Structure formats: structure tokens, C-alpha cells
């Protein structure tokens with residue numbers, strides 16, 4: 307062999323990077339794609355993944371109709387009022403008192419966040435060059451994968467106040483020459499307090515636009531009730547309810563399969579006119595469809611949301627980044643010696659989520675404003691809630707920890723803003739804060755014996771909270787506070803006895819106390835403890 311040629315060959319084999327697949331590997335991969343029968347078969351009968359391909363569309367303002375389930379599709383279309391996928395409180399203007407009420411001090415228990423994963427970087431079109439050859443084999447590297455958005459629940463935080471309104475992960479970098487793959491986009495981690503519920507929601511900007519466009523005389527509430535969101539959902543069969551949605555399918559704005567090419571020099575028209583490219587594209591379409599299928603399987607969010615009630619061991623991926631596009635080095639085959647094209651990266655995923663913090667206190671204190679709940683919590687625990695003569699002193703939930711004896715496990719009690727008659731119809735502060743005691747095992751109803759009719763107060767409270775059915779699921783204790791007043795000013799039996807009788811009839815304990823004078827406070831602690839030690843009724 308010619309000595310010069312040998313030298314050249316040697317230097318060539320030393321310099322060329324080894325990341326690129328060989329011609330035979332490329333051939334093998336492309337042939338393997340053609341064996342993806344499920345995509346092909348479905349393609350032939352007209353119901354393929356390729357035909358199902360669609361990009362995301364505006365989700366709101368769709369007329370209400372129940373869509374028949376399309377047998378060929380993997381989804382059911384669910385149309386549901388927007389009110390189920392947003393928060394009235396969040397939408398209310400910042401001047402409104404209720405809006406501020408959730409943000410007293412540094413406490414925030416509701417947030418809507420806009421999240422976006424990163425787009426995949428594009429593959430590169432490049433050819434190996436050195437002094438010995440003007441144009442060598444393709445060496446365009448792959449685009450880096452886009453970053454993903456993750457969420458995790460941690461202990462030690464008890465407010466959503468540090469949560470931002472947007473979380474955008476980084477895009478993957480484009481591939482470059484010399485077979486260099488682009489860098490991965492930066493992942494984002496959202497850390498929320500344990501007890502947070504994450505739900506999919508409509509972009510609040512879209513909702514606000516919708517409200518602006520609507521007739522001024524229509525209330526926001528009725529707009530959100532009337533207008534529906536149309537969602538493609540996966541479903542499952544429930545024994546009682548039949549087919550029910552199990553997760554919401556999210557979609558990316560990807561190009562149609564086979565249309566994600568970047569061409570260098572000659573354009574798309576030129577390439578589509580060539581038989582060798584058509585053949586390649588047919589296979590690459592299957593590759594795109596496979597990616598699309600993987601994305602569909604990943605890009606789902608539970609219909610009922612994520613309940614982060616315990617610290618998460620592994621972060622949960624909310625939105626996965628787009629996959630990087632393939633560089634031209636993957637398209638070198640026996641037929642194609644100069645692939646002047648590469649694949650663009652897959653698109654990112656964007657969505658809004660509603661974060662709701664539900665405290666996980668063992669016991670919830672429930673009462674009319676001014677009944678003395680904050681005073682009770684103050685006396686039994688280390689918590690220092692605001693106490694006042696005026697109603698609604700408590701604007702945010704306060705949680706106190708109670709220890710009964712050394713070595714005994716402590717328990718937590720939540721004091722939430724007072725409930726008034728009509729709260730379930732949004733009067734006063736509505737039932738906004740009920741979420742903080744929804745998961746409590748014990749509910750302690752506090753009535754003030756200074757009220758005109760404390761028994762009636764108790765009945766109203768129970769009714770507002772969901773009535774007998776709801777009450778049945780909790781361990782109940784009734785506390786008659788301000789007993790000091792009745793003793794001095796009234797016949798103590800006059801107001802306490804009817805309540806006590808009512809409680810007996812229902813199998814609940816009833817305890818008179820004076821939080822102010824710390825009378826019966828130790829017994830109250832013990833009764834509270836018993837209340838949560840009883841078998842859970844949940």
C-alpha cells in the first residue's frame with residue numbers, strides 16, 4: 307500500500323471522534339424502526355398514532371356538549387365547568403379583602419403556577435473536515451434534552467409564600483460538529499410544604515381574558531360555572547360510576563411526524579422529491595411516532611391531582627423536557643452518503659397548576675367568630691394566635707402543637723377563621739379554610755355560652771360543614787366555652803344542659819370550659835387526645 311495513503315488513513319482514524327454510529331448501525335436502527343408494527347398497522351387502517359397527532363389548542367370557551375367516545379381514540383373528552391379548574395379566590399382582585407385574607411403575614415395557602423419544561427436542542431448538520439479531505443463523513447451531534455420540571459414536598463415549610471408564579475426549565479443546547487451532543491437543559495425543582503395538593507388548572511390569564519370579554523352584568527362565578535373546559539382524558543372503569551377520567555392528557559406543539567427536519571443547502575422541496583429521502587422519511591416518521599407515543603404516555607396529570615401529604619422521597623416529574631433532535635451522523639447509510647439534514651428537538655410542555663396547602667393538623671377547631679377558639683389554642687399549646695374582641699381576628703389558620711405528658715406523643719390542633727351561617731354559600735369567609743381541617747381526624751366544635759342560643763349555633767355550624775353525613779366521618783368533641791360568664795350572669799344549666807343532651811343523643815362528648823380562666827383546660831387536652839386516639843372514622 308502507498309505509504310502516504312497509509313499515513314493519511316492512520317491520522318484519519320486517530321482524529322475522528324468515536325461518538326458517531328457506523329453505517330451498519332444506522333441501517334440496523336432504521337430497519338428496526340420499520341418493524342414497529344403497532345405504528346404501521348394502525349397507520350394502514352387509518353387510526354394510527356400519526357393520525358392522532360395533534361397540537362394543544364385553547365382549552366376554554368368551548369360550547370358545552372358531551373362528546374361521544376371515539377372508539378379509535380385512547381381518550382374520552384371531558385367537558386367540565388372552568389370553576390373546577392381555577393380558584394375564585396385567586397382570580398379576585400388584589401384589593402378584595404378575601405384575597406388578602408389568605409396572605410396575612412407570610413402565610414399563603416393557595417398559588418397558581420405556570421410551568422414550562424425545556425425544548426429539546428436541534429441536531430446538527432456537519433461533516434468531518436481535516437487537511438486531508440474537504441468533506442468527510444457526517445459528524446453533526448444530537449441536540450441536548452430539554453430540562454424537566456419536578457415537584458417535591460418537604461417538611462419544615464408551612465406556607466406557599468416562597469413559591470414563584472413561573473417555573474421554566476432550560477432548553478437543551480443544539481448539537482454541534484465533531485459529534486458533540488448539546489448540553490441538557492437545566493431541570494427545575496419546586497419544593498412545597500408537605501400537605502400541598504397539586505391540581506391541573508386553566509391558565510389564569512386565559513380565564514381573566516374570558517371574564518373581561520363577558521358581559522359586565524354577569525358575575526364571575528356564573529361565568530366560571532357556565533363556561534366549560536374541554537379535556538382529553540384517559541379513563542378507567544369504576545364499579546359504581548362506570549367510565550371515569552383517570553388523568554388529563556397534555557399535548558406538545560410538535561411538528562407533524564416526518565416534518566421535523568432541518569435542511570442545509572438544498573431545501574425541503576428538493577429532498578421530498580428524492581426517492582432515497584422519501585424512503586428514509588417513511589422510517590423516521592415511525593421514529594417520530596414512537597417519540598410521540600412515549601410523550602403521550604408521560605405527559606399525563608392525575609385527574610384528581612397529586613396529594614403530597616407525606617414528604618416525597620423521589621421528586622415527581624410534572625413536565626418532562628423535550629427530547630433532543632438527532633444530528634446528521636445518524637442518517638449516513640449505504641444510500642445516503644451526504645445527509646445534509648438533521649432533526650429538530652421535540653417541543654416543551656407548558657401548563658398551569660393550582661397549589662393548595664392543606665394543613666395536616668390532627669384536630670380542627672370549628673366555631674363562630676368570637677367563640678374563643680384562638681384563646682383555647684393559646685392556652686393549650688405553644689401557638690400564639692391573634693385574640694381580639696372583634697370578629698374574624700383569625701384570618702389564617704394557626705397550628706399549635708400540644709403535649710400532654712413527657713414521653714407521650716404530641717398532637718396538632720388547627721385554629722381556622724370563624725364560620726358563619728351561610729358560609730357554605732360563600733358568606734363571611736366562606737368555607738375557604740375548611741381545607742385545613744378536612745384531613746383532621748377530630749373536629750372540635752367550640753360554642754360560646756355568651757351567645758343567645760349556643761345549641762342553635764352548634765347545629766348551624768354542623769350544617770354549614772356538610773351536615774350529618776360529613777360529621778359521621780369525624781371524631782367529634784363539643785366545647786362550651788365562656789362558662790365563667792354563664793356562672794356569674796345566668797343559670798349555668800340554662801344553656802349548657804340542652805347542648806349536653808343533644809351531644810349525648812348523638813354520642814359526642816361535651817365539655818364546659820373557660821379558656822380565659824383556664825378552667826377545664828387540662829381535661830380538654832385529655833379529651834382532645836382521646837378524640838384522635840379513637841378509631842379513625844375516615
Ligand SMILES: Nc1nc2c(ncn2[C@@H]2O[C@H](COP(=O)(O)OP(=O)(O)OP(=O)(O)O)[C@@H](O)[C@H]2O)c(=O)[nH]1
Pocket residue numbers: 673674675676677678679680681682692693694695696697698699700701722723724787788789790791819820821822823
Ligand atoms: N369571658 C370569657 N371570654 C373569653 C373566653 N375565651 C375567650 N374569650 C374572649 O372572647 C373574645 C374572642 O376570643 P378569640 O379567642 O379571639 O375568639 P375566636 O373564636 O378565635 O374569634 P375569631 O378569630 O373571630 O374566629 C376575646 O375577647 C377573648 O378574650 C372565656 O372563656 N371567657
